[in-house]
Amino acid sequence: MDLSKVMRTTAATREFTPEPVDDAVLHRILDHARFAPSGGNRQGWDVIVVRDRQIRVAVRDLCVLGWREYIAHVERGQVPFAPIDHGRWTGPAVDLEAARAVERPAPFVDHLDTVPVMLIVTARLDQLAVLDNGLDRQSIVGGASIYPFIQNLALAARDVGLGAAVTTFLVRQEPAARALLHLPDGVAIASLVAMGHPVRQLTKLRRRPVEDFTRVDTYNGPAFTG
Numbered sequence: 001m002d003l004s005k006v007m008r009t010t011a012a013t014r015e016f017t018p019e020p021v022d023d024a025v026l027h028r029i030l031d032h033a034r035f036a037p038s039g040g041n042r043q044g045w046d047v048i049v050v051r052d053r054q055i056r057v058a059v060r061d062l063c064v065l066g067w068r069e070y071i072a073h074v075e076r077g078q079v080p081f082a083p084i085d086h087g088r089w090t091g092p093a094v095d096l097e098a099a100r101a102v103e104r105p106a107p108f109v110d111h112l113d114t115v116p117v118m119l120i121v122t123a124r125l126d127q128l129a130v131l132d133n134g135l136d137r138q139s140i141v142g143g144a145s146i147y148p149f150i151q152n153l154a155l156a157a158r159d160v161g162l163g164a165a166v167t168t169f170l171v172r173q174e175p176a177a178r179a180l181l182h183l184p185d186g187v188a189i190a191s192l193v194a195m196g197h198p199v200r201q202l203t204k205l206r207r208r209p210v211e212d213f214t215r216v217d218t219y220n221g222p223a224f225t226g
């Protein structure tokens with residue numbers, strides 16, 4: 001597929017047919033994704049292909065808790081876990097324990113254990129050049145050495161007609177996931193990526209136009225219109 005078409009049509013796919021994904025196809029996707037850039041080319045990502053039924057169910061249960069925390073924020077009109085105080089996080093906007101106790105049926109997360117491919121992408125934190133460490137605001141740069149790889153997974157999947165959902169709800173329960181997945185100290189969960197044959201291919205993505213987010217010379221300069 002044409003690269004620009006792949007970039008413009010890689011939607012978050014959350015519904016998959018039961019058709020399995022061939023290991024050779026998954027290997028090729030990983031093999032394309034590995035050409036992602038990273039600070040100092042340190043390539044601090046690792047991937048766990050989760051196949052074991054019990055681990056999958058346990059992962060799903062943890063994601064369900066993360067989903068409940070997330071949706072409780074959304075219902076309060078809050079961007080979940082956003083650092084809204086001058087770029088700093090001041091704590092959850094809801095009672096997380098109470099939020100985790102409330103059932104929030106949602107087909108994707110409730111059936112996450114059945115997705116054809118479950119990948120957990122981890123980051124070796126000591127390999128991340130986090131150049132915004134120590135600034136008086138939320139750090140964001142470290143993830144930039146991992147998420148291009150994750151987006152490459154989604155793009156490579158789309159290129160062969162598969163769909164993928166990049167998710168972060170597992171991160172909310174990272175302490176429990178560490179034990180489950182035997183993650184060593186200094187390794188963080190970046191994403192759970194679900195992948196499979198899409199039930200339907202969404203091709204019309206809603207995104208802000210260029211003029212909306214591109215300015216000339218200064219942050220509040222005139223829109224760049226091309």
Ligand SMILES: Cc1cc2nc3c(=O)[nH]c(=O)nc-3n(C[C@H](O)[C@H](O)[C@H](O)COP(=O)(O)O)c2cc1C
Nearest residue numbers: 010011012013108165166167168169170202205206
């Ligand atoms: C960093 C990141 C975290 C995300 N976390 C989740 C998640 O936990 N659960 C989920 O269902 N989707 C998750 N998504 C998918 C987004 O909801 C999706 O990219 C966005 O709504 C745009 O959807 P579209 O590409 O279908 O238009 C995440 C996406 C990104 C890039």
